[in-house]
Amino acid sequence: MLLKFNLNSIFYPLKALASRAFYLHVLFKMRGWGFYYLFLICALIAFPACVKVMDVLSSLKQMELVTLVSKIPPSYLDANGVLSPKEGSRDFVEIRNSKGDPSIIYNPLNKVLEGDELKAPIELTGTSVVFKSFEQSNAVPYSSIFPTNANFEPYEAAASLDSVFNSSWFTVWGMITLWFFAILAFNALIIALIGRILLILVSKIKINFASMLRVSSFANTVVALILLLQYFVHIPLPYTVIAFLPLIYVYLLGKDIRTTVNKYGTSAFSGQNNSNNARYDDGSNRSPKDDNNKGSGGYFAP
Known part of the structure; x- marks a missing residue:
């Protein structure tokens, strides 16, 4: 009608x-x-x-997130939503951008951070992605955004992010x-x-x-x-x-x-x-x- x-x-x-x-x-x-x-x-x-989402995507793109994600060690997310490095991968990595600033901390063993490590806006813990800003942090469980019982391949993730960042309005x-x-x-x-x-x-x-x-x-x-x-x-x-x-x-x-x-x-x-x-x-x-x-x-x- x-x-x-x-x-x-x-x-x-x-x-x-x-x-x-x-x-x-x-x-x-x-x-x-x-x-x-x-x-x-x-x-x-x-x-x-x-408008808000496009602004966030633009900010993340300026953070060189695609390049940064490609440097995350290959990992595995088990059925309980727990992230662990695959065999041969490092269990702690401090990933810096082109300016030398710490951007992503790969920390699946939940090591206590100190020094410059605390300045990174993103931390990958054993169970969640932690976003930090203005002395506040928000933890998003892996199980709510990624399929469990699956491998995390950094280059595939980076390619997916790149396609999202290039999406039209x-x-x-x-x-x-x-x-x-x-x-x-x-x-x-x-x-x-x-x-x-x-x-x-x-x-x-x-x-x-x-x-x-x-x-x-x-x-x-x-x-x-x-x-x-x-x-x-x-x-x-x-x-x-x-x-x-x-x-x-x-x-x-x-x-x-x-x-x-x-x-x-x-x-x-x-x-x-x-x-x-x-x-x-x-x-x-x-x-x-x-x-x-x-x-x-x-x-x-x-």
């Missing part, structure tokens, strides 16, 4: 973040917008993220867009499933899965924003917490629907939102109750 795009559409992300009423609009009047919107928001946030933007979309689409599916159960149990509202997925897609705007911010600032929140933030919007939507239905009845709510499918059901197999029934014992299904 071809969706119309208008000037009002550019405010959808802001409304998805700040407007409770907007989610009623999404539920009743924006069929077909779910993953379409999610992809657009991913493409949008990928622009500033791409459009290629990097496209890859980041797809990465964001994969994360958010999966999260939208999970939130839609959990949110549907939550509304049934808490608000006694039954929303079909397709509609719930549409609402979840818009609610994931907050996750998209946090993912983008993490490219620029450190946000001390585990991803499990960030991933469930959209449930707040789902809960508020259910609360607004239930409050309105209980106060004004199904007919008024249906007319206000132009919905011919809204109904009140007591959960039995009998015909739906009269629209004026505002009790809380049954289920409202928009």
Whole structure:
């Protein structure tokens, strides 16, 4: 279905973040917008993220990282993510750039560093890559970025790095867009499933899965924003917490629907939102109750 795009559409992300009423609009009047919107928001946030990534790649290229990586001794990463030098390779190497500055310390035996060794911005320990800057360090486990039970061949790694550094801006933007979309689409599916159960149990509202997925897609705007911010600032929140933030919007939507239905009845709510499918059901197999029934014992299904 071809969706119309208008000037009002550019405010959808802001409304998805700040407007409770907007989610009623999404539920009743924006069929077909779910993953379409999610992809657009991913493409949008990928622009500033791409600028940051390209800046980092440029910095790493200026560090002569391709040449430096080619000097790392051949190694092996076992099933437990532990790096060890292959037979005949040195177990400690201080790799310097063309200016003579220490750049990479190959230290799989976790030797205590001293002197100029401490100035190297990258250290390869027994289990992780350690990035150091401004007296801070971040350790990234090998198992999270490299396949285990595999050999590390420095020349192959250097060639791969060189191809990454020479990637076009459009290629990097496209890859980041797809990465964001994969994360958010999966999260939208999970939130839609959990949110549907939550509304049934808490608000006694039954929303079909397709509609719930549409609402979840818009609610994931907050996750998209946090993912983008993490490219620029450190946000001390585990991803499990960030991933469930959209449930707040789902809960508020259910609360607004239930409050309105209980106060004004199904007919008024249906007319206000132009919905011919809204109904009140007591959960039995009998015909739906009269629209004026505002009790809380049954289920409202928009």
